[in-house]
Amino acid sequence: MIAWLVIGGVSLAAWLWLLLCRGFFWRTDQRLPQGSEPRRWPPVAIVVPARDEATVLPESLPSLLAQRYPGRAEVILVDDGSTDGTGALARRMAEEHGGLPLRVCTPGEPPPGWAGKLWALEHGIAEAGERDYLLLTDADIAHRPDSLARLVAAAQEGRDLVSQMARLRTDTGWERLIVPAFVYFFAMLYPFRWVNRMSSRVAAGAGGCVLVRRTVLVQAGGVAAIRGAVIDDVALARLIKGAGGRIWLGLAERVRSIRPYPRLADLWQMIARSAYTQLRHSPLLLAGTVLGLALIFLGPPAATIAGAVLGAPLPALLGGAAWLLLAATFAPMLAYYRQSLWIAPLLPAVAVLYTLMTLDSARRHYSGTGARWKGRSYSEGRTWN
Structure with missing residues (x-):
């Protein structure tokens, strides 16, 4: 019970911080500025x-x-x-x-x-x-x-x-x-x-x-x-x-x-070919990313469901509030892509897929295949033709 209370509370605190202190990343209002017409159009x-x-x-x-x-x-x-x-x-x-x-x-x-x-x-x-x-x-x-x-x-x-x-x-x-x-x-x-x-x-x-x-x-x-x-x-x-x-x-x-x-395999390849490079090929950053994703995206639904099953209203309330914030921050991006807002609560499931893609990216790196694109394999700082 205490564990779910902690998970729910930490998840909610994390999402409040992300909502207010992470550059308002969830807003979609950064659009191309309307510049004035130049007196001379450059080549x-x-x-x-x-x-x-x-x-x-x-x-x-x-x-x-x-x-x-x-x-x-x-x-x-x-x-x-x-x-x-x-x-x-x-x-x-x-x-x-x-x-x-x-x-x-x-x-x-x-x-x-x-x-x-x-x-x-x-x-x-x-x-x-x-x-x-x-x-x-x-x-x-x-x-x-x-x-x-x-x-x-x-x-x-x-x-x-x-x-x-x-x-x-x-x-x-x-x-x-x-x-x-x-x-x-x-x-x-x-x-x-x-x-x-x-x-x-x-x-x-x-x-x-x-x-x-x-x-x-x-x-x-x-x-x-x-x-x-x-x-x-x-x-x-x-x-x-x-x-x-x-x-x-x-x-x-x-x-x-x-x-x-069109297929999950196509999207998987697009993301996995560079995900571990984004983490600078660091096992420590990989472990931190996996733990962070688990807490931030899986913690809210897990605390909500566990609290409801165990009859513990406070973990369910904290987890539910975090889940609501999670979905609310995803809603503007769904609106930008003209997608139904019912997808928003499913973001934790998508985060699981991204975690698996990142782990697969690390596996590819250590197996020597690295990032692949159009018949070429790449690894940061080294290229194979």
Whole structure:
């Protein structure tokens, strides 16, 4: 009885702290600032690393070519060793759709120590030359026609890196259950308000849509400074902020991912390939994360149910209050993704899945497989082709 009372009380205290003292991570109001129209629209290069992306390019690439940008802009697609005709398809689509000019280049296999995507970005940025801004966007990201102009306008207000977390797909049951929680957990780890505050050391970005000022990137050491990073978006944001740059991160309204994750196995692979890297491959951090997740997410329903079964109203009341706070903080993210709020009380079950994915990520690391993507295996600081 005492144990359940303690679990319920600690869980409630933890959720009160998270609600009020964790940068209001649960709010979804960090959206792209409305910048004033620049007197001069700076030249921009849109750099798209692409490896075997022929299935998604027909929807994403036309959205880039169709950008209504008042200044000079071009798209540079870096065909990173594709075997499905990605480069040839991109050229055909540019001929058919018109719009912004497109260049397709091939960097070759990454040298030792380079992650494949970062090697492709390095090559694309070199191809871009002396552009004021670089929009680094993934091949599975579709943009509204005014996306680039709005990003540049926001950056011109004194920001050196502007990143938007693309709205992910939520078409299948597993996507609806897991995707909003994925973004929620990311915001819990990197509260957007703290990221956007110069006085805070917290830095993060969303790799699908990052506009960066080229001169600041060069001064910070360029992509080469993070060449082995598996979680490249967070590494890039830390690089820019660490060099004194001002960064901004928020949720997207005009940028969306079209990559499907229809099965649990697909979502599991997406999360497990980098979860242990997020913990810096530390067994101590892994143990602390598992215990923390258990207390914060499993403690409330466990205390509620145990109190009800044992006829102990106080543990049930404390656990129920914590469970209610847990669900309430998840509700804004569900609303952002236009999902039913009945999913909110199920967050503890999703947290169990995330815990298992994190443990599997650690297992992969120690078994030597590391993070895998498109036929390549990565481990922080080391790359296998």
